[in-house]
Amino acid sequence: MTIHTMPAAVLTLDDLLTHWQGHRGLTRRVIEAFPEDALFSFTAAPPMRSFGELAWELQGLTDYCLKGLAQNDWSWQPPQEPDPKDRSALLTAWDAQTPRLAQALPLADPEWLMRKQEMAWGQLSPLETLLYAIDNENHHRGQGYVYLRALGIEPPAFYER
């Protein structure tokens, strides 16, 4: 039995991790669904970025969350060098985050996660920041679905995680 002073809440850290990793797995399948040459060159609506560039943004935002979870450091450092236009480099970086997230998130203190603090984008709780990163991934992945359809490719099923 847990005794605490926090308001009743409904999402456990295990559930949040499963939810997040499920989204990340789906995004990985979308990255894989693109033809190699289209991943970093095609856009369905200029001036939108290619899906490969969007996916590197998602990878960077997950890195930001991992740094915040590990060190409570929420300063934003934009990438120093352009990301490689290379699917295998992207997938290697993506997969390296998976066990790090699985290790870091269950160790987070729930009260700390829910407490607002100064972030790169204003007063937010770590939880709000993580949910924003997940939402941003979902948002851009939905755009990747349009790119795939415009290329005549059936995207992975959205409901499969």
Add this chain to the structure above:
Amino acid sequence: MTIHTMPAAVLTLDDLLTHWQGHRGLTRRVIEAFPEDALFSFTAAPPMRSFGELAWELQGLTDYCLKGLAQNDWSWQPPQEPDPKDRSALLTAWDAQTPRLAQALPLADPEWLMRKQEMAWGQLSPLETLLYAIDNENHHRGQGYVYLRALGIEPPAFYER
């Protein structure tokens, strides 16, 4: 002080409501950003549906969630008649859901919300179903951003809720 036997969780019902309504407000602005004639006719990647048709799907899924929250009835009834290809009808239906959600969600029992049961799409908790509806909205709204860009229209800022 709350004493209960649930595992520590991080998302309160108030936070979930704010999160959901924020997404719904953004989707409403995307609906409004389309030219009237394009909302139900344009697609950036055939055979994808128009954004108006996608938005009616989102409205239907929110109705499904509202019925589940009110009656614990998670059976799925597909729409009996085609949705009107009319923005004002869509926005009226959208806005009618806003106070219903605001009333229903804070009354939900957290333990019930987290308990899996038989749903139209398998063994899910009500919470998982609500999060799926929010994810599905985010996913399709991201597609609406591509449609707007393809029409040469600047979409609303994603981070404004």
